[in-house]
Amino acid sequence: MNRTDDVDARSIAVIGMACRLPGADGPDELWDLLRDGVDATSETPPERYDVDSLHSERPGPGMIGSRRAGYLAGMADFDAEFFGMSATEAVELDPQQRLLLMTAWDALEDAGRRPEELAGTRTGVFVGNARADYLELRFREGLQSVTASQLNNFRSLLPARLSYFLDLRGPSVLIDTACSSSLVAVHSAVQSLRVRESPLALVAGVNLALRPDEGVMMTQAGALAADGRSKFADAAADGHTPGDAVGVVVLKRLADALTDGDRIRAVIEGSAVGNDGRTSASVLNPSKTGQVEVLRWAYEDAGVSPADVDFVEAHGAGSPVLDALEITALGEVLGEDRPSDRPLLVGSVKTNIGHAEAAGGIAGLIKTVLCLEHGQVPQSLHLDTATPQVDWDQLPVLVPEKLHDLPDHGRLCRAGVSGQGSSSLNAHVVVRQADPRPAVATKKTAGRPYLLPLSARTPEALAALCRAYTAYLGADGPGTAFPLRDICYSAAVRRQHHEHRLAVVASSHEEMAAALGGAGESQGRKRTPRKLAEAVELYRKGGTVDWKATSGEPGRFVPLPGYPWQTKRYWPDGEREERTGDLADWVLREHARTTYDDDSTLVDVGIDSLAKLRIIVELSQQTGHEVDPEELGGLRTVGALREWIRATEARTA
Structure with missing residues (x-):
């Protein structure tokens, strides 16, 4: 052909x-x-x-013939905070959706595509x-x-x-x-x-x-x-x-x-793709004709x-x-x-x-x-x-x-x-197979310093990412197969940048790993070029860095450590946080998707109409009395919600 x-x-x-x-x-x-x-x-x-x-x-009706299958470990584990979900939302959401969200993010990182x-x-x-x-x-x-x-x-x-x-x-x-x-x-x-x-x-x-x-x-x-x-x-x-x-x-x-x-x-x-049509004895019977045609x-x-x-x-x-x-x-x-x-x-x-x-x-x-x-x-x-x-x-x-x-x-x-x-x-x-990647002629860069930016959604995830990169850049790590320039370019240009950040500057894999081992306390060099030092400071403060101006000659995208998910188990089996202390504080912990204060609007913290329906059901269960949904619907701020819950609890006591 x-x-x-x-x-x-x-x-x-x-x-x-x-x-x-x-x-x-x-x-x-x-x-x-x-x-x-x-x-x-x-x-x-x-x-x-x-x-x-x-x-x-010897199974009869209602029985199953095998004790085994292929099972995922940690099927109910999910990083709800990363995806802006409350604990209640995460428990109620099909784990198929949760796992798809995390796996899709992993795939985009593998592809070097910033969401x-x-x-x-x-x-x-x-x-x-x-x-x-x-x-x-x-x-x-x-x-x-x-x-x-x-x-x-x-x-x-x-x-x-x-x-x-x-x-x-x-x-x-x-x-x-x-x-x-x-x-x-x-x-x-x-x-x-x-x-x-x-x-x-x-x-x-x-x-x-x-x-x-x-x-x-x-x-x-x-x-x-x-x-x-x-x-x-x-x-x-x-x-x-x-x-x-x-x-x-x-x-x-x-x-x-x-x-x-x-x-x-x-x-x-x-x-x-193609259907067997009527080339077999029944709709459930496989057909060689149908398979040959599709091939x-x-x-x-x-x-x-x-x-x-x-x-x-x-x-x-x-x-x-x-x-x-x-x-x-x-x-x-x-x-x-x-x-x-x-x-x-x-x-x-x-x-x-x-x-x-x-x-x-x-x-x-x-x-x-x-x-x-x-x-x-x-x-x-x-x-x-x-x-x-x-x-x-x-x-x-x-x-x-x-x-x-x-x-x-x-x-x-x-x-x-x-x-x-x-x-x-x-x-x-x-x-x-993919065509072999052609070699790219580059200038010799031995001894040249590069900036490696790392970020995550939480301090704990950032610390885990530091550990992953330290191992990646170490003597036996997979990062040693790639030029430091390409690693830093990929982390800067091909990864999403989150709110918790650090950046280090070094001129070798070993130096970079040592700097990360100190959780970014050291920049890896005694003398950091002014342009890189300014970029480090800007990045750590949450600013937008001009990576092209900082890096100079573009690098190539190479595989990097993936995002370190900070998962918890979310399953309707009693793992949900038990109510302790103030009812209003417990409701907010369960339903708010972000940090908040009393002036925060309910919309901004993720308490939407569906969350309000959940709150109505939970308050009815906790107090033993019906709750007026119109009263809840008229609230705008966290402080107003807190006061209303306390007043509702007092009325039904």
Whole structure:
């Protein structure tokens, strides 16, 4: 197949990514897990549901056939203060939304995109999701527990919450095609970028299983692995194991990314989606015809010969029927004209972390980008005997049982990522390695001082960030791989600047690490040039620094330590602060989003109409009497609210 003339112009760069997966709190940790062949699934924790009362090795109605799945650690942990939320708001908000907010921020930092620069732009948000378990759990508590706050947890609010917080004005779309949702979200974002509807896109997949219903249903359907392990392509495959996942990738037109000096992690050359139609026995039955068509459409869109693809991250859930059908379809399309000595490597991240359902595709894409960056494909776990339902001798396909190097054939390596939904909606994305970053001729800068600015939302977070940078710049830290100039440039120009700040000046990695080790007390040099000293003082006072004038020659964007989240557990299980002392002070602690004094307006501290509804309910519960909402609605300041609460409490005493 000849490449179309405009394929490079239509290509999309992956410039950032972040994830929270079982056993991996970020892409680097995910690669370690994959490289080491770790199975990150575990027994169901009691905070999800009582697995002891539901599990049976020979399950009947209402029972679940497996004790294991892939679970996120700290699922309820959130930095509410960073996002301007009160404790009450955080508890009431679906943890899927909370984790998406933090993971999206991580992805933007990885991409070197300052959120303040995206505000007001047509940046798009595309989220794949199929669950609203937190909302369903609240509804199950009974109609008396249903309040207006549940409006915040409808699934359409997943992308909307992110767009609202970052003030993004482009498409903000929830996509639900079951297990192909997040790959369909990638496809949708690619189309939006290509037609210039969006200059940048955040694409996410989110999945948190908080209740056992789907597990019971899948058990009855014979689709849940009894041992809680997804055994892709194995003769003993008996179904999948569910998994949590939150993943975000940042996409941008390749030409724009090159122009803007972004770090390109991989390139999406093409994609396709398609439904099986009536090519199978029923809407729930997989179809080889539908999969073959989507594969051909994707490589036609990419302008790439399927024979030139080196690796495919399969849907690979561990279904004895679906696995064999998928491998056969891959062999038919990608095996055509393929040299016999270069088999197609096919693997599945689901064997490591479980099947993340609507977020499974984004987890697979992140794994694929990591494989292309490292030039290796990890083993697929739990493969003891290859399934006899595949004619392996006739298909040039290999499921790796050890860490494989990608072939060196004088060109960039390519990969595909597949997703299939019970909606019969198939998706496939074509990805290639990024071109090596060209060397940049620079002036010798040994001994030249540079300014490193660091900031955070709280003093505690700033101290944690100092420690992270000290390790990053230390003798064994990853920062030693990058010039100090590029590190300081990236921190100055490619990171958001918060209210708590420090800045240090040094001329070497060691000197900078030593200065940070003193929490910025020392500037790292006995003699700091006047221009840098003035910039340090201005920055520490919260001023806006002209980084171009300060830094001189521009640097390159390089990876930096991420924001150190200061999380607390937010869950409706008694962790909420108990009322102590003055009722008015307790209400303000629970509902105010910012610091305040008596003259602060309620609007400025985040006590809006929804918060006032919560306050009415809580005061009624605390006092045992009805509260007049009109009286509360007429209050403007914190002091007025404080006096009104005390008066209300006195009247009902």
